[in-house]
Amino acid sequence: MRGSLSTSDLAARIAGCEDKETAIAVLAGIIADSGATYGFLYNFNYGVKSAAERWTPLFSTFPAEISSYYSVMRCATEDPYMRAALSSTAPVRFLDVEDGLEPCGAISGLFALLRANGLADGLAMHVSDKPGRLTYFCLAFDHAIEDMSEFERRRIQACAEMFMHYAGDLLEPESARELSPKEREVVACLARGESNKEIARRLGLSISTVNTLVNRSFAKLGVNNRTEAAIAACRTGLSLVA
The missing domain is CATH 3.30.450.80 (Transcription factor LuxR-like, autoinducer-binding domain)
Structure with missing residues (x-):
C-alpha cells in the first residue's frame, strides 16, 4: 500500500x-x-x-x-x-x-x-x-x-x-451476532454429534436450510467446525441439553 x-x-x-x-x-x-x-x-x-x-x-x-x-x-x-x-x-x-x-x-x-x-x-x-x-x-x-x-x-x-x-x-451489530432460536436448536444438535441429515429430520427442515443455519451459526460464533461451535456456544451461555 x-x-x-x-x-x-x-x-x-x-x-x-x-x-x-x-x-x-x-x-x-x-x-x-x-x-x-x-x-x-x-x-x-x-x-x-x-x-x-x-x-x-x-x-x-x-x-x-x-x-x-x-x-x-x-x-x-x-x-x-x-x-x-x-x-x-x-x-x-x-x-x-x-x-x-x-x-x-x-x-x-x-x-x-x-x-x-x-x-x-x-x-x-x-x-x-x-x-x-x-x-x-x-x-x-x-x-x-x-x-x-x-x-x-x-x-x-x-x-x-x-x-x-x-x-x-x-x-457487527450485537443482534447479528446472537444466535436465533432455530440456530440455537441446530447448534445443540451439532453438539450431540448429529449430522445435517439427522438435524433436518429432527427439526423438520430441508437439508439446504440446515446447511444455511449451520454456516450462519459458525459465522456468528466465529468458528470453523462443529466442535468449536459447541465450545463457543457453551461459553456464551447456550444450553446444549436436549
Whole structure:
C-alpha cells in the first residue's frame, strides 16, 4: 500500500482491537494508507436483494448524499462495481468496469454523484473470511489509479481479509451476532454429534436450510467446525441439553 503501514504493523494493530471503536480506527487506517479518499465495508451475508432493502454498511466514510442515494435508489441491485467484485477473486477497478458500460438511470445518477464529489476512480473487492460471511469492500479515489500495480491491489485485499478475519465481528451489530432460536436448536444438535441429515429430520427442515443455519451459526460464533461451535456456544451461555 502507498502509506507507511506494513502488514506486520497491521497485524499488531488488529491484535489490539478490543471493541468497535478500536476496530473502526484500524479500518480507517487501512483506507487512508491505501491513498483512498473514501471507503466502506458491507456485509452481504443475506444476499443482494436484502442489501438493496436495508443498505446499512458496517463502516463508511462516503459523503451522506452518496450513501443516501445508494439506499433510496436501491443501487445494490444494479451496482456494476459490486457485481464485478463479487464475481472476481481479485480487486476490480472502477474505470475498467465502466468501460463500454451502458448504465441504467439509477446507476447513471450514481456515477454523476461520484464525479460531483470529486471521485475519479476506485477499487471494489469481496472478502470471504468465514463460512457464511461475505463482505464487500470498496475504496474511492480522487485520482485515476492506473499506476497502482496488481500486487498493490491484492495487498489491500489481503489487509481487508486479515482485518475481517480477526476484527470483523466487532463491527457487527450485537443482534447479528446472537444466535436465533432455530440456530440455537441446530447448534445443540451439532453438539450431540448429529449430522445435517439427522438435524433436518429432527427439526423438520430441508437439508439446504440446515446447511444455511449451520454456516450462519459458525459465522456468528466465529468458528470453523462443529466442535468449536459447541465450545463457543457453551461459553456464551447456550444450553446444549436436549
